[in-house]
Amino acid sequence: MSDSLPGVDDAHLVEVTIAREDLFQGKFLRAVRETVRLPDGGTSIREFILHPGxxxxxxxxxxxxxxxxxxxxxxxxxxxxxxxxxxxxxxxxxxxxxxxxxxxxxxxxxxxxxxxxxxxxxxxxxxxxxxxxxxxxxxxxxxxxxxxxxxxxxxxxxxxxxxxxxxxxxxxxxxxxxxxxxxxxxxxxxxxxxxxxxx
The missing domain is CATH 3.90.79.10 (Nucleoside Triphosphate Pyrophosphohydrolase)
Structure with missing residues (x-):
């Protein structure tokens, strides 16, 4: 990960996206729901807003x-x-x-x-x-x-x-x-x- 501490492996913390669904598309904001694979192999749902910065x-x-x-x-x-x-x-x-x-x-x-x-x-x-x-x-x-x-x-x-x-x-x-x-x-x-x- 780009902001990791030097010499630290973050693999045990990282979630991996396995599916994405669009929930809302506005003038400049977009809301999505992602299914993620957790570090322990389980899955979970993450809903969040995409922003242009x-x-x-x-x-x-x-x-x-x-x-x-x-x-x-x-x-x-x-x-x-x-x-x-x-x-x-x-x-x-x-x-x-x-x-x-x-x-x-x-x-x-x-x-x-x-x-x-x-x-x-x-x-x-x-x-x-x-x-x-x-x-x-x-x-x-x-x-x-x-x-x-x-x-x-x-x-x-x-x-x-x-x-x-x-x-x-x-x-x-x-x-x-x-x-x-x-x-x-x-x-x-x-x-x-x-x-x-x-x-």
């Missing part, structure tokens, strides 16, 4: 603040504080997607970029991944929101963001992970490999 950016202003968004999320009926993010279009390059999402949702462009990590959001029922990037050297322009998209752009200091996380004002899981990354990057504990905007 997404990207998220932590935009860092020159004054030390970060750019965030407030957006209504209908499934949870709440306005959430989040870092800018969006799903990949079919065949879209991840770096092209993250630049597009930053511009569309916030109006910002960036001089430098650094890839942080790839995270999984809901491993029990979805294959969704989000690739996390940092951006700096920001220049502000106009938002280019999609039709039917309503986003309020805000800025916060890293300390304010962490306080909001501690108080439960930030509930979005990808933003909570990004706040941890931001804290470790700012402290010098974790290093980023910064590249020009063209990579």
């Amino acid at each position: 997404a990207v998220m950016v932590v935009p860092m202003l020159d004054d030390g603040r970060v750019v965030l968004e407030r957006q209504y999320r209908h499934p949870v009926r709440e306005v959430l504080i989040e870092f800018p993010a969006g799903k990949l279009d079919p065949g879209e390059d991840r770096f092209a997607c993250i630049r597009r999402e930053l511009l569309e949702e916030t109006g910002y462009t960036a001089r430098e970029w650094a890839r942080a990590t790839e995270m999984r959001l809901a491993v029990g029922y979805s294959d969704e991944f989000i690739e996390v990037w940092f951006a700096r050297g920001l220049s502000r322009g106009a938002q280019q929101l999609d039709e039917g998209e309503f986003i309020e752009v805000i800025a916060a200091t890293p300390q304010e963001l962490l306080q909001w996380c501690a108080e439960g004002k930030v509930k979005d899981s990808k933003t909570l992970v990004a706040a941890m990354w931001l804290q470790n990057v700012n402290s010098g504990t974790w290093k980023l490999d910064w590249r020009p905007h063209t990579l």
Whole structure:
């Protein structure tokens, strides 16, 4: 497995798909039911959502603040504080997607970029991944929101963001992970490999 620990054999944990059935095909989500062979030879059923993947950016202003968004999320009926993010279009390059999402949702462009990590959001029922990037050297322009998209752009200091996380004002899981990354990057504990905007 690609994320195995060095020198560790995962064969005793791996399930093998032996059949798949489509349950639902929506605009961009697909739900499937798979029959899997378990490590002990038995079988079981796994139902999960197939997702095209997404990207998220932590935009860092020159004054030390970060750019965030407030957006209504209908499934949870709440306005959430989040870092800018969006799903990949079919065949879209991840770096092209993250630049597009930053511009569309916030109006910002960036001089430098650094890839942080790839995270999984809901491993029990979805294959969704989000690739996390940092951006700096920001220049502000106009938002280019999609039709039917309503986003309020805000800025916060890293300390304010962490306080909001501690108080439960930030509930979005990808933003909570990004706040941890931001804290470790700012402290010098974790290093980023910064590249020009063209990579």
